[in-house]
Structure formats: C-alpha cells, structure tokens
Amino acid sequence: MGGMGTALACARQGFKNIHVWESASNIGEVGAGINIPPNLARVLDAWGVLKDVDREGVVIEKAHVLDGASDETLTTVSYDGYMEKEYGWPFTTVHRAALQRGLVNGATSSGVVTLHLGHYITKYDFDNTRFQVKGKHEDDSKAVWTDADVIIAADGVKSKAREAMMARRGVVDEVEDTGQAAYRIMVRRSAINEDPELVPFFEGSESYRWIGEKRHIIAYPIDSHDLFNMSTTQPDRHFVQADTWTAAGSKTEMLKTFHDFCPRVQKLLALVPEGEVLEWKLRVHLPIAQWVDHNTALVGDACHPTLPHIAQGAAQAVEDAMCLGIVLSKVQNKEDIHNALEVYQTIRKPRTDWAVNTAAENSKGLHTADAAARNAAFASADEGSNPDKMLSREVHDILFNYDVAKETEANFDKLFAEQKKAAAA
Ligand SMILES: Cc1cc2nc3c(=O)[nH]c(=O)nc-3n(C[C@H](O)[C@H](O)[C@H](O)COP(=O)(O)OP(=O)(O)OC[C@H]3O[C@@H](n4cnc5c(N)ncnc54)[C@H](O)[C@@H]3O)c2cc1C
Structure with a gap:
C-alpha cells in the first residue's frame, strides 16, 4: 500500500x-476486506483512483456494536446522516485486492512507474543510497x-529496512507481543442458502462488531454485497508459528x-469453507524514533505498525505516501533530499503515533472482562464519545477531517527551513 502509493x-x-x-x-487476492474511510x-480521489478502488465497494450506512454472547445491540451509529456531509467522502468497504488494483493501475498507467514483481531486497547501504x-x-x-536518488522502504510490519536502520543506531528492533491473533474469513452469498437470518448481512450496508472478553469479530459486506467479510481478534496461542499473512488456521x-458467541455468529462461522480460515498474529513493534x-x-507499517482496531493501517500508509510525494516535489537539488525526508517524518509521526495508540487503547476497552461496566459505558455514551473509538465522532473528526496534502503544503x-538550519548547526 505504502510502496505503490508513494510511486503513484x-x-x-x-x-x-x-x-x-x-x-x-x-x-493476488490476499487480505480479505479492508475499510476505505474518508481520509483514505x-x-x-486526489490521485484519480477512487472510482477504480470503489467499483465493487459497499458504502456503510450504519455500524453496530453487539454483545457477542447475547447478540444484544450495545450501540448503533448511523453514518448515513453525517459521514459524507462532514468529511466529504462516505465510509466504504472493499476487498483488499481492489485497493491494490487501484494503486497499481494508477501507478503503472502513468507510464513512469516500473513494477518489478518477484524481487526481494536483501540489503541496504544507506550511506550511498x-x-x-x-x-x-x-x-x-x-x-x-x-x-x-531516494529509497522509500515500504516493506511492511516485518521491515528489514527498519531493522537495518535501527541496528546502525545500536537499537534492537523488538517485536511487541500484543498477545492477540486474528482470523480472516469470508462467507459467499451463494453459501447461505438464502437463510432469512443471514440475508440481511449481505443485502444491508451495515457493519457489525460482536465483542466479548479478550475477543471480537468485526464483519461487513464487500464485493457488491456478494461476500460477508469477517475479521476476528482473539488471544494469540501460536505466537511463534502464525507469523505470515497467509498461515492456514484451523476451523475447529x-x-x-x-x-459462546450467539447463534447468528455460529451460523456464519460454520459456513466458512474448510481450508479457508487464515490466521495471523497481530504483530506490532516498539515505537521507533527515527524513520529516515x-x-x-520508511513508510507505512515499516515505521508505524498498528493493531487494526480503528481500521487505519492502510489509510495511514497512503497518507504517508501523499506526504512523501509532496515533500520530494519541493526538492531543488540532491542535497535537499534528506532534509525533505526529515520534514516528512516531522509532519507524519505525531499523527501516526496517535493512531497506533488509539487502536491499542480501543482493544483494551472492547475486550474487557467487566461486561457490566462495558455495557454501562455504551448505554451512557453520547454521540461524540463512543466507547468503540472506531465509531466515536471525536475520533472521526481527528482522523477524517485531516487533509494530508493541505497539511504538507501548509507546513x-x-x-524545511528549520530542518536545514538544524542540520547545518
Ligand atoms: C497480505 C496482507 C493482508 C492484510 N489484510 C488486511 C486487512 O484485511 N484489513 C486491514 O485493515 N489491514 C490489512 N493488512 C494491513 C494493512 O493492509 C497494512 O496496515 C497496510 O497494508 C500497510 O501498508 P504497507 O505498505 O506499509 O505494508 P504492506 O501492505 O504490508 O506492504 C509491504 C509489502 O512489501 C513487500 N515486501 C516485504 N519485504 C520485502 C522485501 N525485502 N523485498 C521486496 N518486497 C518486500 C511485501 O510483500 C508487501 O507487499 C494486511 C497486510 C498484508 C500484508
């Protein structure tokens, strides 16, 4: 995401x-569903690829949080009335492959981007770029x-570039054990035999988050309502093994x-085809001080890996990319490249730090063992501060009002002048 985004x-x-x-x-089609929130x-849209990405997307009208065991609705937020009006774009869900397609088509059709597939970067020499x-x-x-002239390392959560950069500073690149793992699963409409209890999941334009102690399932339709995408979070029991994005998980x-989740969820899980349960551990790294x-x-997950609980991993990587394109466009000579990259970090890091922390905080609240306190918090929540931060208007305002291009141009x-002065001192 960050790599093709930066190329574009x-x-x-x-x-x-x-x-x-x-x-x-x-x-390929790795990765199942992904959200396209307004900031993404x-x-x-500015790059002219939104239509391609959204082609089979579903515009989410309502988002529900439900108790996993009882199926009781704890909160419902209607996006219909405000998302597009407030922030300019709706909240859409797509297949991850559609987001990749849009970025790749946009970049390669420019005629100036060459994509070398099947190539692995083994080593960096930062001093000589x-x-x-x-x-x-x-x-x-x-x-x-x-x-x-410039290298943008967008090699994801297991970034070798980050490891090499940190090693040069004598810092060990440590994985933070989140204790959480995830299943990515999908049910196709043709599998539900028009079960009236399940049809609304496909025909509606609504997202669902069923929560329980240390676990949740977030689910929404994608692919022109043909697929119901479910992404779970649960305690990680395979910390060592499930370290790839495509590790097969056990349906049993x-x-x-x-x-102990409700019958509707049981029905959905039972319909997931055998052999199509993918499991991956939710891996983050201790925050790093220097991206350049x-x-x-570094860009995207390479410098700010995150838990997925506010659905901002891809969005923040793409914002990074937009910022990088702009700062690099300001460079007048090769000597300025480093300073421009430092400006990129200065602009981006406070926001991505905040997003990473907010995602981590969100899972603590959602996964609490104290269901009574949790339910009371949902019952007393006002519009502005939903206990599920992904649905909170305060969080939406921070995330979705932000225009990375404007922010970069304005600052x-x-x-850059400050950075040059500091570098010369
Ligand atoms: C397969 C996959 C599925 C995901 N599914 C979801 C999802 O369903 N929902 C969601 O919200 N988030 C998902 N995420 C996370 C979210 O997409 C990320 O937060 C976002 O993609 C970050 O973008 P990125 O460019 O930083 O990293 P990535 O998208 O991880 O891209 C890194 C890329 O670098 C490549 N790479 C790594 N090392 C090397 C090397 N040495 N040489 C050459 N290439 C290399 C990888 O193959 C990969 O394509 C997924 C990530 C991945 C990789």
Missing part, C-alpha cells in the same frame, strides 16, 4: 523514473546493487474460540 504520489508530482520492487510474484478516500535486490527464488549471491479451533537515514525513509516551507 511521485508520478502525480511529475517524477519520471520510479521503480517498485515487490517480493510477491503477483498481486480523500487521497485516492543503494540496495541489493535479487529474484525471489535466487540465491543471495545473485543479489545486485542498485543505486537510487476457530469455532472453539467463539463457541540519509536519503532512505513544508517553515519546517
């Missing part, structure tokens, strides 16, 4: 020689050095984990 952002700014190296051999939609790259299945000895174990080394910058000159 740079193409839109007039850069002519942009290369993206991606270890995957093809852009704003950037995609170069890296080693090899074919995914080739031996390390086949890796060749490649020079660049999934059913056991949510055995010489002319290399660049001042921050």
Whole structure:
C-alpha cells in the first residue's frame, strides 16, 4: 500500500523514473476486506483512483456494536446522516485486492512507474543510497546493487529496512507481543442458502462488531454485497508459528474460540469453507524514533505498525505516501533530499503515533472482562464519545477531517527551513 502509493504520489508530482520492487510474484487476492474511510478516500480521489478502488465497494450506512454472547445491540451509529456531509467522502468497504488494483493501475498507467514483481531486497547501504535486490527464488549471491536518488522502504510490519536502520543506531528492533491473533474469513452469498437470518448481512450496508472478553469479530459486506467479510481478534496461542499473512488456521479451533458467541455468529462461522480460515498474529513493534537515514525513509507499517482496531493501517500508509510525494516535489537539488525526508517524518509521526495508540487503547476497552461496566459505558455514551473509538465522532473528526496534502503544503516551507538550519548547526 505504502510502496505503490508513494510511486503513484511521485508520478502525480511529475517524477519520471520510479521503480517498485515487490517480493510477491503477483498481486493476488490476499487480505480479505479492508475499510476505505474518508481520509483514505480523500487521497485516492486526489490521485484519480477512487472510482477504480470503489467499483465493487459497499458504502456503510450504519455500524453496530453487539454483545457477542447475547447478540444484544450495545450501540448503533448511523453514518448515513453525517459521514459524507462532514468529511466529504462516505465510509466504504472493499476487498483488499481492489485497493491494490487501484494503486497499481494508477501507478503503472502513468507510464513512469516500473513494477518489478518477484524481487526481494536483501540489503541496504544507506550511506550511498543503494540496495541489493535479487529474484525471489535466487540465491543471495545473485543479489545486485542498485543505486537510487531516494529509497522509500515500504516493506511492511516485518521491515528489514527498519531493522537495518535501527541496528546502525545500536537499537534492537523488538517485536511487541500484543498477545492477540486474528482470523480472516469470508462467507459467499451463494453459501447461505438464502437463510432469512443471514440475508440481511449481505443485502444491508451495515457493519457489525460482536465483542466479548479478550475477543471480537468485526464483519461487513464487500464485493457488491456478494461476500460477508469477517475479521476476528482473539488471544494469540501460536505466537511463534502464525507469523505470515497467509498461515492456514484451523476451523475447529476457530469455532472453539467463539463457541459462546450467539447463534447468528455460529451460523456464519460454520459456513466458512474448510481450508479457508487464515490466521495471523497481530504483530506490532516498539515505537521507533527515527524513520529516515540519509536519503532512505520508511513508510507505512515499516515505521508505524498498528493493531487494526480503528481500521487505519492502510489509510495511514497512503497518507504517508501523499506526504512523501509532496515533500520530494519541493526538492531543488540532491542535497535537499534528506532534509525533505526529515520534514516528512516531522509532519507524519505525531499523527501516526496517535493512531497506533488509539487502536491499542480501543482493544483494551472492547475486550474487557467487566461486561457490566462495558455495557454501562455504551448505554451512557453520547454521540461524540463512543466507547468503540472506531465509531466515536471525536475520533472521526481527528482522523477524517485531516487533509494530508493541505497539511504538507501548509507546513513544508517553515519546517524545511528549520530542518536545514538544524542540520547545518
Ligand atoms: C497480505 C496482507 C493482508 C492484510 N489484510 C488486511 C486487512 O484485511 N484489513 C486491514 O485493515 N489491514 C490489512 N493488512 C494491513 C494493512 O493492509 C497494512 O496496515 C497496510 O497494508 C500497510 O501498508 P504497507 O505498505 O506499509 O505494508 P504492506 O501492505 O504490508 O506492504 C509491504 C509489502 O512489501 C513487500 N515486501 C516485504 N519485504 C520485502 C522485501 N525485502 N523485498 C521486496 N518486497 C518486500 C511485501 O510483500 C508487501 O507487499 C494486511 C497486510 C498484508 C500484508
């Protein structure tokens, strides 16, 4: 997301020689559903790719939080009345592949972006702005050095670039054990046999979050209402094993984990095809102080990995990309690249730190063992401060009013001058 986004952002700014190296051999359908909140939609629209991304998307009209066991609704927030009116774009859900498609099509159709699939970056030389790259299945000895003017490392939560940057400062890149894991599962409409209890999940434009102690399931329709996407969070029992995005999970174990959830949820889980339960651990890293080394910058999950509980992982990566495109467009000569990248970090870090903390806080509130206190909090919540921060107007105002392009344009000159002065001192 961050890598293709930055390529697209740079193409839109007039850069002519942009290369993206991606270890995957093809852009596949990994990852299930993903949210397109207004702050992400704003950037995609500015790049002219929102229509492509949203083609099979579902505009969410209402979001519910329910007690997992009793199925009782704890809160419902209607997006219909305010989301688009307040923030300019609706809240949409899509398949992750649709977001990838929009970014890849937008970038490659510019004619200035070359996508090298099946290529793995093995090593960085930050002092000389170069890296080693090899074919995914080739031996390390086949890796060749490649020079660049600027390197944007968008290599995700398990970033090798971050590890290398931190090692140069004598800091160990530590994984923070969140204790949480997730299943990504989907039910196709054709599987429900038009069960009247399940049809509304597909025909409606509503999202559901069933919560219980240490667990929840968030679910919404995608793909023109043909798929009901469910993403769970539960205690991580396989901390060592389930370390890839595509690790197969056990359906039996999934059913056991949510055995005390309500009959509607049981029905949905039972319909997930055997062999299509994907499990991954929710991995974050201790916050890092520095995203930039010489002319290399980290972007997205590489520098601010997050829990998914306010659905901002992809949105923050894409905002980073927009910011990077703008700061790099201001650079007059090679000597300015580093300072421009420092400005990018200065603009972005406070916001992404806040988003990461808010997502972590949200799971604490939702997963509490004290159901009575939790229910009371939902019962007494006003519109502004929903206990589910993902539905809170206060959080929406901070996340969705933000225009990263405006923010970057408005602050660049001042921050760049300050950065240059500090660097020269
Ligand atoms: C497969 C997958 C599925 C996800 N599903 C969801 C979801 O359903 N809902 C949700 O809210 N969030 C999901 N996320 C998280 C969310 O998409 C991220 O927060 C967001 O993608 C961050 O973007 P990014 O560009 O920083 O990292 P990523 O999207 O993780 O991209 C990193 C890319 O770098 C590539 N890469 C890594 N190392 C190397 C290397 N050495 N050389 C070359 N290429 C390399 C990876 O193959 C990957 O394509 C998913 C992430 C992934 C990777």
